[in-house]
Amino acid sequence: MFDDLRSYLSHLEKVGQLLRVEEEVDTKFEIAAGIRKTSDIRGPALLFERVKGFPGWRVLGGLFATRKLIALGLGIPEDQLLERYLTLEEERIPPEMVKSGPVKEVCWKGDELDLYRLPMVIHSEKDCGPYITIGVQIGKDPDTGFRNVSIHRMLLLGKDRLSLWAPPDHHLGRMILKAEEKGRGLEVATAIGVEPAIIIGSQAKVPFGVDEFYVAGGLRGAPVKLTGCETIDVEVPASSEIVIEGVTVPGERVPDGPYGEYPGCYSEAKQAPVVKVTAITMRQNPIYQTALTGMPVTENHTLIEYANAAVIYREVKKISPEVRAVYVTPGGTFRHHVVVSIKKRHEEEARNVILALLSLGIGLKQVTIVDEDIDVHDPLQVEWALSTRMQPDKDIVIIPRLACSTLDPSVPVARTTAGWGIDATAPMNDFERFKKVNIPGVEKVKYL
Ligand SMILES: Cc1cc2nc3c(=O)[nH]c(=O)nc-3n(C[C@H](O)[C@H](O)[C@H](O)COP(=O)(O)O)c2cc1C
Ligand SMILES: [Mn+2]
Incomplete structure (x- = not known):
């Protein structure tokens, strides 16, 4: 592991994930603009070496701008995070x-x-x-x-x-x-x-x-x-x-x-x-670090992703022990929306999971539950489950007025939100009708 920030920065530089910016930048907007851009293009962390009005200072930004940078910071492969x-x-x-x-x-x-x-x-x-x-x-x-x-x-x-x-x-x-x-x-x-x-x-x-x-x-x-x-x-x-x-x-x-x-x-x-x-x-010659917050995805989002996913995963496991995956989504600010895949053993198991997660108080507003054959990280598959395994009149749960730590501007009262959950799992006793169409031998196609 890394003993200090500097040894980590040397490591990042070696693996091509740190860019030294030689161009002079202003502390007003210009540093944040660089972090915004690197976050949007999933680029490297930025070390600004010349800061207008602050000779001798360096400013580090976007150190956790991407999930890849979180993985590097923990020394864990991204897919095992x-x-x-x-x-x-x-x-x-x-x-x-x-x-x-x-x-x-x-x-x-x-x-x-x-x-x-x-x-x-x-x-x-x-x-x-x-x-x-x-x-x-x-x-x-x-x-x-x-x-x-x-x-x-x-x-x-x-x-x-x-x-x-x-x-x-x-x-x-x-x-x-x-x-x-x-x-x-x-x-x-x-x-x-x-x-x-x-x-x-x-x-x-x-x-x-x-x-x-x-x-x-x-x-x-x-x-x-x-x-x-x-x-x-x-x-x-x-x-x-x-x-x-x-x-x-x-x-x-x-x-x-x-x-x-x-x-x-x-x-x-x-x-x-x-x-x-x-x-x-x-x-001596200190490095000042700043972080951007704003439209997802920024380092404020990537830094909370695994803390939130972990607490959610543990909660789901208590109710639905065969939970397969959880994904707090980027569009949901890594806080407001989670997609969970479960293997249910009771027809209504998803509803219990929805209630447990909405009551956690960590900012969740939307909980979507899908079956184990849906990849929670793939918005197309999640939307497909919503389109084919869910009827809005019976599969949506809405809970008004929950205490939670949200900064969602749509809420009527600060740190209070309504929550909704969608059970997009197919009926257990009739699953055959909901299965994805399969074509035998796709994995054997070698010419693509
Ligand atoms: C870059 C960044 C900035 C943050 N800024 C704030 C903030 O200004 N106010 C706040 O309450 N939480 C902020 N947070 C979130 C808290 O640090 C986080 O919820 C933390 O886990 C709270 O610790 P606690 O559980 O000991 O209260 C920020 C998180 C990050 C990653
Ligand atoms: Mn604490």
């Missing part, structure tokens, strides 16, 4: 503490501390300002002290002030509220530029109380190395490119948004907590 991820996510290797690390090479405190010196990027046209979009936040629960690791965007507010978009339905948001109830701020470190397993591990849908560094350890097959911060009691990856240390300001909220979000639309301004920065440490 879900299968291997399901096992590795449960390995749980505890992190290891080290005295110091490269992230301590430079330290800004007091007057030197100035967030405007970091090449923060303005991404989409109507975004309200420059955001840190792929900082990994590390915080500790005020009651139990367990660590949480997750990613939340931060808007640049001043020399030493950032917003932190961590709503209460995410673990860090809950910790911020718990600290406020005790009349305190929450100490939060934000690590930018870490090895891929930490980023991917931070997205695992594990319960409140599970330290995602354990998950990252399992994904990389070795402990994540952590070191203490300078001004707060939080541990961070010792080889991070940059770490921003800070404390939330109890009770303070600032407007955050509009911002181009994962459904492919802008989210409106929301009230976000504020972080007062206490120190910034970094490597």
Whole structure:
């Protein structure tokens, strides 16, 4: 596995998946435009080597722009990703503490501390300002002290002030509220530029109380190395490119948004907590990393795909043990729509699966269930199942008003959605009539 971001980038360069951009780029739109294009053409990750107004800085973007890049980050062949991820996510290797690390090479405190010196990027046209979009936040629960690791965007507010978009339905948001109830701020470190397993591990849908560094350890097959911060009691990856240390300001909220979000639309301004920065440490010649969110597919989507697919797969398996495959679809923003293939043993099994998935609260709005002979990854086959194995008056389930973490702009009330499920499986006792037409010997045709 990779010890730090730099060793991973060398690996990517060797396999032709990293492009160094020599042309000078502006932090306003130009970097995001490059990431948009590479995401759309399924191109390489981009290392911008000349950033206007930020001499000496490099900006990395689109590190997870494609599924291929996720596979490279985990060192798993692309076609085995879900299968291997399901096992590795449960390995749980505890992190290891080290005295110091490269992230301590430079330290800004007091007057030197100035967030405007970091090449923060303005991404989409109507975004309200420059955001840190792929900082990994590390915080500790005020009651139990367990660590949480997750990613939340931060808007640049001043020399030493950032917003932190961590709503209460995410673990860090809950910790911020718990600290406020005790009349305190929450100490939060934000690590930018870490090895891929930490980023991917931070997205695992594990319960409140599970330290995602354990998950990252399992994904990389070795402990994540952590070191203490300078001004707060939080541990961070010792080889991070940059770490921003800070404390939330109890009770303070600032407007955050509009911002181009994962459904492919802008989210409106929301009230976000504020972080007062206490120190910034970094490597010499640091690499600043940014990530694009917006119309699928971006790295915000690819990074959530396997975390979501894993939690869905495990849920389906409880009800339908012979589940064959699950696919959270790109057009469904990798969150709103899942296609599941099952081998049913009860005529109505699909309906139970639909209800279980809609109640998960992870943002699912549409659940399509197909038989095992349908390839869930092939939209043609899925639509064929809908066209030939489903009658809308009896095979659709609609559930109004479900709590879930969606940013879908069509919902009438924030974080609440209706859900629908489609049972596109054929009747068990009459399956013969629904079978695909077959021509013997297609596999023997050698001239094509
Ligand atoms: C690039 C990227 C950006 C993200 N930005 C945010 C964000 O701004 N706010 C948020 O609540 N979640 C954001 N997320 C999703 C959370 O990091 C993710 O749901 C995480 O698993 C939450 O951790 P938790 O389960 O410990 O709460 C982002 C994810 C990625 C990959
Ligand atoms: Mn968590």
